[in-house]
Amino acid sequence: MIAPTPISANLRIDLKIIAEMIDPHTRVLDIGCGDGELLAYLQQHREVDARGMELSMQGVQKAVARGLAVIQGDADIDLVDYPDDAFDYVILSKTLQATHNPRAVVEQMLRIGRHAIVSFPNFAHWRTRLDLALRGRMPVNELLPYSWYETPNIHFCTIRDFVDLCRTMDVRIKASVSLDADGDVQRFTADSRWANLLGVDAVFLLGK
Amino acid sequence: MPNISATEADAVFRERINAVEATATLCADVPLPLDSGESFGPIEVAYHTYGTLNADRSNAILVCHALTGDQYAVLPHPLTGKPGWWSNLIGPGKVIDTDKYFLVCANVLGGCMGTTGPKSINPATGEPYMLDFPVITVGDMVRLHARLLDHLGIERLFAAIGGSMGGMQVLQFAAAYPERVLCALPIAACARYSAQNIAFDEVGRQAIMADLEWCNGRYLLEDRVPHKGLAVARMAAHITYLSEAALTRKFGRKLQGREKVGFGFDADFEVESYLRHQGSTFVERFDANSYLYITRAMDYFDMPAEHGGNLANAFRDTPVRFCVISFTSDWLFPTRDSQAIVRALNAAAASVSFVEVHSDKGHDAFLLDEPELHETIKGFLDGAAERAGLAFPEASR
Known part of the structure; x- marks a missing residue:
């Protein structure tokens, strides 16, 4: 038997917020689903039709071994295979900054899904700004742990940048949440000026 | 512990997995329509079952064998x-648990x-069919599997699983009878047999037909056997089941029972x-x-062509849950063949899992103890059984 995985207790905070945005009994695709932590939670607690895509084979194997429908695939390449409106929600959690063409990925997400949920680290957080302004260095800390020469994160953006992209793409922001360094939800919405300075991570629910 | 003989141990094992060896005569009244346009019957089907069918007949798994496999998957x-060729995978408490599932392998x-x-007796002539046997396809094999399931009273399979040509049958079964199978696991398979594979098959067939003992296919009547041709066909094919890494690791350039090369054409190398x-x-x-007929059946396997050039059409609105598995070093049914299946299933918005297992053992990896393969199959089946609310039979201990 596969060991039952404790999920709800220690689900990553941004994943909890994403889970709360999803209606029960819907069709969900999680791009970059890792070992399927969020999908397993959604399948169990929201009874969704859960599908996943993950680049690393280790992640895929773990997810499939826990009974999830997950394929090995690349957000930049493999979303084109899905038909229009195949899903109610398409999730991209902390993966946007690692894609080659973030705009095309968001476009594809909203083609194949009625909603897109995107979470990403905010590069305009004050600590990042301080690192650049005072130390003149790219930030390396517990939130952004990679040195510039080995980071998988090739397309960092700020919350304001992302809001701008949504405007340019004529995408509706249906909800937005920003999180502080402790992972607590901040009182202002993520598309506010304060969030861009104080938010460590942001989660956006997008519609067409 | 009492000393028990091998025969007794075998009998105990057979009872433990509830092994049944049987032959059914099918397609006697309603002949099997073949893809060639002919109809064929009656047909004897030799099959094994393992495990116990549960009360609502919902725990059956069809195990499909590869080119040179047979119903001896476990025994x-x-x-x-x-x-048995999959005895490492199937058995009590194993990945495919005979205490939980009822397995059918024909x-x-x-x-x-x-x-x-071809070697069976043609009732019309009293002689073996030999080359009078009709040319068959993977679709025909699968149509016959469905008739066997009718015979066994199994309306709907929990799963169909198989590697290589077995995986091709699994895909074909899911496309032809989507309402008759809950889960499909095509392993190291393809939806469209490649030119390279047809080419290798043709080498094998030519080797057989070039053997004078083949007697234009009538060797059974002449009391001869095309040993050499069939052996060469097997040798060539066997290379395609392995990988260069596996051959190098296993043999390298090691010499066979000698210190130096013999400057002749004996088997110098291991x-x-x-x-x-x-x-x-x-x-x-x-x-x-x-061997001629079954390789030909694989050559003709082209699911996209049968569905308007688009494989996704084979799986539109399919309720079947798929688990596609390939191996990194398999160059006979490479990962890109499995990816083509996955892409089509995605385009049909089907439920699909896909794992490429890391192995340097080539195509044969599907038969071997590959932990990643076994974990994937087990996780997928357990998850699907839980979702389906499958009731397992009372423990047969």
Whole structure:
């Protein structure tokens, strides 16, 4: 038997917020689903039709071994295979900054899904700004742990940048949440000026 | 512990997994329509079942064998004495648990282990069919599997699983009978047989037909056997089941029982002697004409062509849950073949899992103890059984 995985207790905070945005009994695709932590939670607690895509084979194997429908695939390449409106929600959690063409990925997400949920680290957080302004260095800390020469994160953006992209793409922001360094939800919405300075991570629910 | 003989141990094992060996006569009243346009019947189908069918007949798994496999998936082979070809995977408490599932494994149409094939007696002539046997396809094999399930009273399978040509049958079954199977696991398979694979098959067939002992296919009547041709066919094919890394690791350039090369054409190298052995043991258990017919069936396998050029059309609105598995070093059914299946299933918005297992053992990896393969199959089946609310039979202990 596969060991039952404790999920709800220690689900990553941004994943909890994403889970709360999803209606029960819907069709969900999680791009970059890792070992399927969020999908397993959604399948169990929201009874969704859960599908996943993950680049690393280790992640895929773990997810499939826990009974999830997950394929090995690349957000930049493999979303084109899905038909229009195949899903109610398409999730991209902390993966946007690692894609080659973030705009095309968001476009594809909203083609194949009625909603897109995107979470990403905010590069305009004050600590990042301080690192650049005072130390003149790219930030390396517990939130952004990679040195510039080995980071998988090739397309960092700020919350304001992302809001701008949504405007340019004529995408509706249906909800937005920003999180502080402790992972607590901040009182202002993520598309506010304060969030861009104080938010460590942001989660956006997008519609067409 | 009392001393028990091998025969007794075998009997205990058979009882433990509730093994049944049987042959059914099918398609007598309603002949099987073949893709060639002919109809064919009656057909004997030799099959094994393991485990126990539950009360609502919902825990059946169809196990499909590869080109040179047969119904001896678990029980030892009667001609070679070797353990069943998937006995590492199937058994009590194993990945495919005979305490939970009811397994059906049948020798394919055209085979030579009891199901009607070229060496079977043609009732119309009283002689073996030989080359009068109709040319068959993977679709025909699968149509016959469906007739066997009718015979066994199994309306709907929990799963169909198989590797290589077995995986092709699984895909074909899911496309032809989507309402009759809950889960499909095509392993190291393809939806469209490649030119390279057809080419290798043709080498094998030419080797058989070039053997004078083949007697234009009538060797059974002449009391002869095209040993050499069939052995060469097997040797060539066997190379395609391995990988260069596996051959190098296993044999390298090691010499066979000698210090230096012999400047002749004996088997100097271990790899030569290994292939010769593979060839000569194969001819003891396989019929040359069956080899021609079954390889031809694989050559003709082209699911996209049968669905308007688009494989996704084969799976529109399918309720079947798929688990596609490939191996990194398999160059006969490479990962890109599996990816083409996955892409089509995505385009059809089907539920699909896909794992590429890391292995340097080539195509044969699907038969071997590959932990990643076994974890994937087990996780997928357990998850699907839980979702389906599958009731397992009372423990047979």
